Amino acid sequence: MADVYLQKVTQKVGTIRFHGVVDLNGFLKMMRDWLIDHKYLFFEREFKSKINPEGVKKEISWTAYLEATEYAKYTIDLTMIFLNCIDVEVVKNGQKIKLTSTRGLIEIACTCELDPFKRFGGNKWLQALQDWYHKYIIKREILFIHLDGLYYHTLKLQRAIKEYLEFEAKTSAK
Amino acid sequence: MAETETIVEDRKITYEGLFSVSDLYRLIDEYFAKIGYDKVEVKNVEVVKPEGKFIEIRLEPYKTITDYVRYVVSVRIICSEIKEVEIKRDGHKLRLNSGKAQIIVNGYLLTDWEGKWESKPVYYVLRALMNKYVFQPITGKYKGEIAQNCEQLVSNIKAFLNLYRY
Numbered sequence: 001m002a003d004v005y006l007q008k009v010t011q012k013v014g015t016i017r018f019h020g021v022v023d024l025n026g027f028l029k030m031m032r033d034w035l036i037d038h039k040y041l042f043f044e045r046e047f048k049s050k051i052n053p054e055g056v057k058k059e060i061s062w063t064a065y066l067e068a069t070e071y072a073k074y075t076i077d078l079t080m081i082f083l084n085c086i087d088v089e090v091v092k093n094g095q096k097i098k099l100t101s102t103r104g105l106i107e108i109a110c111t112c113e114l115d116p117f118k119r120f121g122g123n124k125w126l127q128a129l130q131d132w133y134h135k136y137i138i139k140r141e142i143l144f145i146h147l148d149g150l151y152y153h154t155l156k157l158q159r160a161i162k163e164y165l166e167f168e169a170k171t172s173a174k
Numbered sequence: 175m176a177e178t179e180t181i182v183e184d185r186k187i188t189y190e191g192l193f194s195v196s197d198l199y200r201l202i203d204e205y206f207a208k209i210g211y212d213k214v215e216v217k218n219v220e221v222v223k224p225e226g227k228f229i230e231i232r233l234e235p236y237k238t239i240t241d242y243v244r245y246v247v248s249v250r251i252i253c254s255e256i257k258e259v260e261i262k263r264d265g266h267k268l269r270l271n272s273g274k275a276q277i278i279v280n281g282y283l284l285t286d287w288e289g290k291w292e293s294k295p296v297y298y299v300l301r302a303l304m305n306k307y308v309f310q311p312i313t314g315k316y317k318g319e320i321a322q323n324c325e326q327l328v329s330n331i332k333a334f335l336n337l338y339r340y
Binding site for chain 1: 195196197199200203212213214215216217218219220221222227229231251253256271
């Protein structure tokens with residue numbers, strides 16, 4: 001079947017890399033809570049943990065879905081790799097706390113899928129009708145409400161991640 | 175695949191001394207938001223090293239002008255040996271960063287960014303001919319705008335960094 005215009009669009013939001021000491025469990029909990037607070041259905045697709053001489057290597061993949069409307073479904077994909085995870089004890093504000101020294105990589109991508117329930121699915125004529133509908137009737141709605149809206153919404157998650165990791169460049173215009 | 179033309183190539187600003195990384199990032203972000211560019215943060219790296227933090231940020235904001243033309247400005251911010259310092263200015267304590275910063279700005283003009291004129295060889299040839307003989311006065315105006323946007327950004331960054339010299 002021919003591809004329908006803007007049927008499923010994936011946008012890569014950004015890559016965050018860091019090397020330092022962080023509360024890894026708190027970090028993962030913060031991201032999960034952010035997704036759940038914004039009404040996403042959260043799933044952990046993959047969790048790999050491998051013990052190396054340099055430290056533990058963790059690979060985590062998360063997917064979160066949100067049915068924004070009957071016609072649009074938003075997905076946020078998070079891929080995280082943490083290398084050389086070593087537990088360390090740090091004195092912060094006069095208290096001893098357990099943190100993790102690690103090198104982390106976080107990739108965030110968002111996908112907007114239109115017609116997830118395949119209402120236009122079936123024959124070529126319906127697909128052509130859907131293609132025409134996307135190109136000439138609801139193109140502006142797709143681009144400005146769904147795609148842009150989802151992208152900037154995911155940027156807020158990226159900002160939350162940078163704030164938790166205490167990045168210098170966590171500020172933004174909005 | 176869009177046709178990319180480089181308008182501004184490797185416009186560099188190098189600075190060493192006191193400044194605020196977060197304010198610098200906010201300045202660049204606000205500038206692009208003000209002139210109507212969409213935010214794209216490709217990479218954000220922060221590594222804590224013994225000599226200070228190493229920060230690398232890559233931004234590629236874009237502005238869609240028509241369904242054929244798009245402006246893209248690539249900004250790379252590389253900061254090294256970044257340490258937090260506290261200074262007193264006018265009786266107030268200010269938390270700033272001290273270290274080295276290099277900002278590299280590139281400006282690109284993307285034509286046929288949707289890839290509509292590449293599906294067939296005939297379209298590709300038509301596109302090349304139109305770009306070369308018909309659209310030249312129009313793309314000239316677009317090139318001027320990108321160059322102006324990049325120069326204004328560079329001026330703003332220089333003015334911002336100059337504030338911390340005194």
